[in-house]
Amino acid sequence: QTILSPWARNISPSPTLAVDAKAKALKAEGKDVCGFGAGEPDFDTPEFIKEACHEALRRGETKYAPAAGIPKLRSALAEKYVRDNGIAGVTAEQVVVSPGGKFSCYLAILAVCGPGDEVIIPAPYWVSYPEMVKLAGATPKFIFAGDDQGFKITPEQLKKAITSKTRLVVLNSPSNPTGAVYTKAEIEAIMAVAVEADIYVMSDEIYEHLLYDGVEFVSPASLSAEAAAITITVAGFSKTFSMTGWRLGTLMAPKPIAKAVADLQSQTSSNATTFAQWGALAAMEKPDEAKRAVAAMLEVFDRRRLKLLDGLNAIEGIQCDRAQGAFYLFPNISSFGQNSTDFSSKLLEDELVAVVPGVAFGADDYVRLSYATSDTIIEKGLERLTRFCRAL
Ligand code: PLP
Numbered sequence: 001q002t003i004l005s006p007w008a009r010n011i012s013p014s015p016t017l018a019v020d021a022k023a024k025a026l027k028a029e030g031k032d033v034c035g036f037g038a039g040e041p042d043f044d045t046p047e048f049i050k051e052a053c054h055e056a057l058r059r060g061e062t063k064y065a066p067a068a069g070i071p072k073l074r075s076a077l078a079e080k081y082v083r084d085n086g087i088a089g090v091t092a093e094q095v096v097v098s099p100g101g102k103f104s105c106y107l108a109i110l111a112v113c114g115p116g117d118e119v120i121i122p123a124p125y126w127v128s129y130p131e132m133v134k135l136a137g138a139t140p141k142f143i144f145a146g147d148d149q150g151f152k153i154t155p156e157q158l159k160k161a162i163t164s165k166t167r168l169v170v171l172n173s174p175s176n177p178t179g180a181v182y183t184k185a186e187i188e189a190i191m192a193v194a195v196e197a198d199i200y201v202m203s204d205e206i207y208e209h210l211l212y213d214g215v216e217f218v219s220p221a222s223l224s225a226e227a228a229a230i231t232i233t234v235a236g237f238s239k240t241f242s243m244t245g246w247r248l249g250t251l252m253a254p255k256p257i258a259k260a261v262a263d264l265q266s267q268t269s270s271n272a273t274t275f276a277q278w279g280a281l282a283a284m285e286k287p288d289e290a291k292r293a294v295a296a297m298l299e300v301f302d303r304r305r306l307k308l309l310d311g312l313n314a315i316e317g318i319q320c321d322r323a324q325g326a327f328y329l330f331p332n333i334s335s336f337g338q339n340s341t342d343f344s345s346k347l348l349e350d351e352l353v354a355v356v357p358g359v360a361f362g363a364d365d366y367v368r369l370s371y372a373t374s375d376t377i378i379e380k381g382l383e384r385l386t387r388f389c390r391a392l
Pocket residue numbers: 039099100101102103105126172175176204206235236237238244247248249
């Protein structure tokens with residue numbers, strides 16, 4: 001007899017965190033590792049946000065907060081959704097602040113999915129979606145969109161995948177791991193299918209501010225009242241403001257769903273860390289400073305993106321799409337005749353370059369590289385990768 005529950009037996013540990021941990025362990029042994037595994041900005045949190053958190057601590061904001069978040073932050077987020085995302089009539093009651101965007105996603109799925117339900121997940125997908133769906137007792141169903149279609153699913157693919165059991169479809173634009181960004185027309189076409197089929201949409205907008213080449217960001221919930229009625233929007237502070245360690249995620253949904261999410265949270269984590277929420281509030285209340293901080297980070301990311309993209313495409317056998325969002329590139333390595341796990345393991349062993357195998361994201365022909373790392377590492381890593389591929 002096993003000592004563990006079916007949930008614990010079926011869960012796979014996060015492969016992206018595992019790659020990062022392995023690269024850090026090798027580094028701690030004194031090895032000169034070029035790490036492209038990390039899913040976090042390499043910048044510090046902007047000073048004005050940290051200062052607001054310090055001030056909250058000094059003021060004694062060290063107690064429980066309401067489960068759904070401090071009222072000021074919920075209101076500021078509601079206003080942001082109306083002003084910046086163009087979603088009509090959002091109120092604070094529709095907003096829930098959680099300990100991390102990851103937990104916001106999990107609660108969104110738990111709030112609307114259960115045993116017998118199917119959840120459609122476009123692949124390549126963020127590693128945690130299928131596991132969260134399984135933890136809710138539901139079944140993940142995948143639709144594949146490779147580089148031949150810009151890593152974006154078509155409305156026809158979605159329509160075909162919908163069954164009478166479909167409850168939810170996950171959208172993630174800009175995407176982790178591909179960096180792909182859906183256009184407004186593409187989102188409109190997909191939302192039309194979801195509205196018609198009356199299924200929920202979880203729109204993971206954690207990378208909403210990390211955009212390049214002048215592309216536009218579109219929230220599915222902004223398209224129409226019908227679209228807003230079926231959409232749960234999740235996001236957070238980790239990627240936009242280099243706040244991964246603060247653990248602050250956000251969710252915005254129709255009121256009954258937001259209330260259910262707050263209730264689920266009240267029985268699981270209680271609330272997101274109180275003084276961290278006061279820090280995040282500064283990011284909302286000082287939009288000019290926030291914009292400056294994000295713009296400075298974006299400029300650096302964009303330069304690194306182009307450097308890594310050019311470097312990868314210069315390697316014979318590698319083909320990489322020009323991703324326009326997030327901080328990832330997802331090159332195709334299938335011409336080397338190795339699966340992504342073998343390719344990545346050998347690359348780490350032979351050349352001390354850490355990348356995440358695409359199989360973790362449901363796409364074994366690819367590997368993921370994060371350019372949230374220094375220019376020096378990018379240059380050195382590209383030299384090593386070039387030598388490695390030449391030898392294969
Ligand atoms: N969604 C996507 C697509 C992500 O890549 C991540 C982080 O890697 C998250 C959500 C959650 O981020 P956090 O829990 O740090 O807010």
